[in-house]
Amino acid sequence: xxxxxxxxxxxxxxxxxxxxxxxxxxxxxxxxxxxxxxxxxxxxxxxxxxxxxxxxxxxxxxxxxxxxxxxxxxxxxxxxxxxxxxxxxxxxxxxxxxxxxxxxxxxxxxxxxxxxxxxxxxxxxxxxxxxxxxxxxxxxxxxxxxxxxxxxxxxxxxxxxxxxxxxxxxxxxxxxxxxxxxxxxxxxxxxxxxxxxxxxxxxxxxxxxxxxxxxxxxxxxxxxxxxxxxxxxxxxxxxxxxxxxxxxxxx
Amino acid sequence: xxxxxxxxxxxxxxxxxxxxxxxxxxxxxxxxxxxxxxxxxxxxxxxxxxxxxxxxxxxxxxxxxxxxxxxxxxxxxxxxxxxxxxxxxxxxxxxxxxxxxxxxxxxxxxxxxxxxxxxxxxxxxxxxxxxxxxxxxxxxxxxxxxxxxxxxxxxxxxxxxxxxxxxxxxxxxxxxxxxxxxxxxxxxxxxxxxxxxxxxxxxxxxxxxxxxxxxxxxxxxxx
Numbered sequence: 001x002x003x004x005x006x007x008x009x010x011x012x013x014x015x016x017x018x019x020x021x022x023x024x025x026x027x028x029x030x031x032x033x034x035x036x037x038x039x040x041x042x043x044x045x046x047x048x049x050x051x052x053x054x055x056x057x058x059x060x061x062x063x064x065x066x067x068x069x070x071x072x073x074x075x076x077x078x079x080x081x082x083x084x085x086x087x088x089x090x091x092x093x094x095x096x097x098x099x100x101x102x103x104x105x106x107x108x109x110x111x112x113x114x115x116x117x118x119x120x121x122x123x124x125x126x127x128x129x130x131x132x133x134x135x136x137x138x139x140x141x142x143x144x145x146x147x148x149x150x151x152x153x154x155x156x157x158x159x160x161x162x163x164x165x166x167x168x169x170x171x172x173x174x175x176x177x178x179x180x181x182x183x184x185x186x187x188x189x190x191x192x193x194x195x196x197x198x199x200x201x202x203x204x205x206x207x208x209x210x211x212x213x214x215x216x217x218x219x220x221x222x223x224x225x226x227x228x229x230x231x232x233x234x235x236x237x238x239x240x241x242x243x244x245x246x247x248x249x250x251x
Numbered sequence: 252x253x254x255x256x257x258x259x260x261x262x263x264x265x266x267x268x269x270x271x272x273x274x275x276x277x278x279x280x281x282x283x284x285x286x287x288x289x290x291x292x293x294x295x296x297x298x299x300x301x302x303x304x305x306x307x308x309x310x311x312x313x314x315x316x317x318x319x320x321x322x323x324x325x326x327x328x329x330x331x332x333x334x335x336x337x338x339x340x341x342x343x344x345x346x347x348x349x350x351x352x353x354x355x356x357x358x359x360x361x362x363x364x365x366x367x368x369x370x371x372x373x374x375x376x377x378x379x380x381x382x383x384x385x386x387x388x389x390x391x392x393x394x395x396x397x398x399x400x401x402x403x404x405x406x407x408x409x410x411x412x413x414x415x416x417x418x419x420x421x422x423x424x425x426x427x428x429x430x431x432x433x434x435x436x437x438x439x440x441x442x443x444x445x446x447x448x449x450x451x452x453x454x455x456x457x458x459x460x461x462x463x464x465x466x467x468x469x470x471x472x473x474x
Contacts, residue, residue: 009350014317043335047321076321081361082342083349085318096318098346100354135317137347172314187314194348194386196394196430196453204314 007247011136011203012101016094017111017224020129024090025122027073033121034075034088037114041077041086048073049089086114091128093118104228111224115217127213130220132227133206136235137191138243139198147199152243155188155203180230183208186238203238205231319343334368337379337409344385351393356400363403378409383428385411390430391453399468415468419444422465424456432456436463 025033034044049072057063074089085096095111140152146165150156157169170189177184185206193200207227214220328336341364349357368379388411401413406425414423420438427433430453437446451459457469 011350013347014319016318043339045335045339076318078339080365081357082319082339083346087318087321094318098319098343099349100346100357133317185314194344194390194393195351196390206314 006103007244009247010099010101011138011243011247012134013099013137014096014133014135015101015107016096016131016133016135017107018092018094018129018131018133019115019127020092020131021125022091022128023125025088026090029122030075030088030090033118034077036117036121037077037086040114041079041084043078043080043082045076045078046073047076047087084110108224108228112221115220127215127220128210130209130213130223130227131207132224132231133204134231134235136203136205138201138203138239139193139195139246140201140243141246142197142199149190149199149201152240152246153188153201153203153238154240155186155238177207177230180207180226181209181212182227182230183210184234186234188238203235205234207231319346330373331370334370334373334379337382338364338368340382341380341385344382345389348389348393356392359400360403367403367405377405377407380405380411381409381428384409384426387411387426387428387430387432387453388413391424391426391432391456394453395457395469397469401468415465417467420464420467422460422463422468430454434460436460436465438464 038044052066054066055064057065072089074087077086077088078084083098083100085094085098087094087096093114095107095114097107097110101107138152140147140149155171155173157166157171159166168190171187173186175184175186176182185204185208187202187204187206189202191200191202207230209223209227214223342361345352345357345360364380397415399415401415401424404412404414406412410425410427412423412425414421416422421436423435425433431450432453433448433450434456435446435448437444439445447463449459461469
């Protein structure tokens with residue numbers, strides 16, 4: 001099991017647990033479920049998601065058609081300080097924690113509480129997908145116009161010398177982790193830094209179990225803990241000791 | 252341990268880099284080993300792959316919006332919803348740098364934001380807090396690290412205004428979008444009120460105000 005490191009300034013900006021179901025809740029049940037979370041997440045917002053299909057058949061504009069393929073309406077609930085979020089879509093329950101991140105134990109307890117609320121409110125549903133996502137941001141102090149970001153990260157694009165240095169990058173890798181039977185999607189990009197005189201890089205780790213999905217609470221708990229441990233291992237492999245020093249001593 | 256890599260390294264999206272100074276930063280990679288190309292089993296031959304598989308792979312490439320970045324419905328929002336949106340954005344922006352603030356700072360900022368946006372005391376001539384102004388404010392306090400909490404206010408345009416006061420000595424800073432600040436310092440000297448003011452960037456702010464007696468409020472040390 002990967003050693004869990006405790007950093008004084010963990011670089012986690014958002015931690016997410018998502019459970020997706022094979023069948024959707026109807027609108028009435030979704031509203032009823034959303035209300036059940038009111039005491040823990042008093043702020044509510046409506047969210048929507050559209051898919052539009054555009055068919056280009058010829059060169060003339062009137063030969064192109066567009067249609068709304070899919071529209072989802074959901075509920076986003078939040079704590080007063082906007083750091084604890086819960087999003088309900090017809091087919092998914094998502095729990096998120098923004099920084100400050102207080103550790104897996106506290107985050108998992110909240111997920112467990114909200115998961116039990118869902119189960120006691122709506123009929124049992126088959127789980128189609130389980131996901132854990134951690135979005136990290138590494139803030140590197142800048143002392144010269146060129147950042148040697150490979151001194152902090154083990155994930156970056158490789159370009160020939162004649163094309164360096166870069167102004168920006170954005171990469172994605174998808175990996176199958178056989179030992180935990182999960183897909184891992186890694187996104188990494190240079191992003192505008194929220195700090196003065198810093199360069200910032202996002203390392204976004206998205207773990208998905210889409211086959212052999214556990215259907216009972218004990219198996220679900222075991223899987224989430226397994227993924228979390230793997231996440232630590234993966235994250236530590238993507239950063240260097242110089243990055244770790246930033247998380248302990250900061251800017 | 253990963254046994255199969257299906258990496259799509261070619262999808263680089265270049266966008267103008269945005270930094271505090273507005274100058275582009277440059278990133279250099281070393282002469283590392285070449286990243287492995289597509290695995291032999293990736294089966295992307297134009298003869299074998301179906302349109303459905305292409306659609307599916309494109310879908311899987313998209314990084315879904317995280318819960319904090321979801322768009323909320325924007326039609327016909329009433330005042331309460333507009334104010335909620337504004338304070339929500341400000342709080343989410345604060346969470347982005349929460350690892351550099353202690354909890355008391357965060358709570359202090361949020362309490363003052365909520366008081367400023369109390370619907371029961373809302374003035375229709377005001378605008379709710381502007382998130383770009385909030386970001387300038389946050390960058391300032393992380394950079395300068397004030398040792399005293401400011402009182403917060405709002406300008407009519409929704410810019411955050413911070414004020415530090417000791418007796419009759421006062422420093423007020425208005426935070427504009429894109430790291431611009433306007434500061435005014437006043438203190439009594441020999442029975443008269445002496446004033447100084449300036450407009451500068453967050454980067455230069457401390458240099459501009461440090462000649463004045465601000466030790467009650469700041470002990471800035473650049474990292």
